[in-house]
Amino acid sequence: MLILLPPSEGKxxxxxxxxxxxxxxxxxxxxxxxxxxxxxxxxxxxxxxAHAVLGVGASLVEDVQRNLVLDVAPAAPAHDVYxxxxxxxxxxxxxxxxxxxxxxxxxxxVSGLWGAIAFGDRIPAYRLSMSVxxxxxxxxxxxxxxxLTQPLADRAGxxxxxxxxxxxxxxxxxxxxxxxxxxxxxQVRDGRRTVVSHFAKHTRGEFARHLLTRRGTAPxxxxxxxxAAREKWSADLRPATARKPAQLDIVLD
Numbered sequence: 001m002l003i004l005l006p007p008s009e010g011k012x013x014x015x016x017x018x019x020x021x022x023x024x025x026x027x028x029x030x031x032x033x034x035x036x037x038x039x040x041x042x043x044x045x046x047x048x049x050a051h052a053v054l055g056v057g058a059s060l061v062e063d064v065q066r067n068l069v070l071d072v073a074p075a076a077p078a079h080d081v082y083x084x085x086x087x088x089x090x091x092x093x094x095x096x097x098x099x100x101x102x103x104x105x106x107x108x109x110v111s112g113l114w115g116a117i118a119f120g121d122r123i124p125a126y127r128l129s130m131s132v133x134x135x136x137x138x139x140x141x142x143x144x145x146x147x148l149t150q151p152l153a154d155r156a157g158x159x160x161x162x163x164x165x166x167x168x169x170x171x172x173x174x175x176x177x178x179x180x181x182x183x184x185x186x187q188v189r190d191g192r193r194t195v196v197s198h199f200a201k202h203t204r205g206e207f208a209r210h211l212l213t214r215r216g217t218a219p220x221x222x223x224x225x226x227x228a229a230r231e232k233w234s235a236d237l238r239p240a241t242a243r244k245p246a247q248l249d250i251v252l253d
Contacts, residue, residue, distance in 0.1 A: 008084035040136030089205025
């Protein structure tokens with residue numbers, strides 16, 4: 001089983017430690033593309049219009065400046081750098097040693113800067129969304145789509161892909177439709193299903209944690225994934241089509 005996660009907008013900054021070494025990251029075939037994005041991001045972050053290009057406000061000036069020193073900044077495991085609603089709900093720090101090992105093996109973060117990294121890969125804090133049109137590489141979702149297909153397909157193998165990404169990051173790679181399921185979260189309001197971003201992130205984090213901590217065999221099909229979801233939530237499954245993977249809909253009252 002492969003659990004795909006988005007990065008968080010906010011990052012926890014490592015205060016000590018050696019910098020990132022691309023050769024130590026998973027998916028080494030992505031390193032030439034990573035170097036290109038790192039160079040383009042450094043150029044963009046040092047330009048007068050950096051905030052506009054990166055789509056961030058003036059209050060995030062420190063985040064933008066941090067992009068200028070990513071090659072020497074202290075790095076930490078991705079599960080410690082990424083923070084926010086989804087990662088708080090996943091709660092890596094409170095997992096048992098065995099569950100942490102499972103998270104490092106099964107969780108992959110799709111990133112605008114790194115393409116894809118494993119949960120234990122050491123990275124510095126940075127600011128770059130997959131939605132950015134970065135001078136030198138173009139729109140990052142399109143850029144990474146050219147590079148991610150084979151490495152992630154190889155990583156997934158014949159196993160189930162559980163897609164907990166937001167739509168911005170889902171655009172960078174579409175898993176094989178017959179062996180994947182996208183996780184959607186709805187709230188019921190006035191008898192109708194609506195999407196609420198905060199609760200969607202939180203519930204996807206909780207669901208990832210449930211898959212990492214539950215007993216028994218890991219789900220191998222979308223139907224088995226539905227069964228795992230129903231252990232804690234009300235959920236439905238919309239079958240895959242020729243062009244779209246199955247949709248696992250978790251419904252919150």
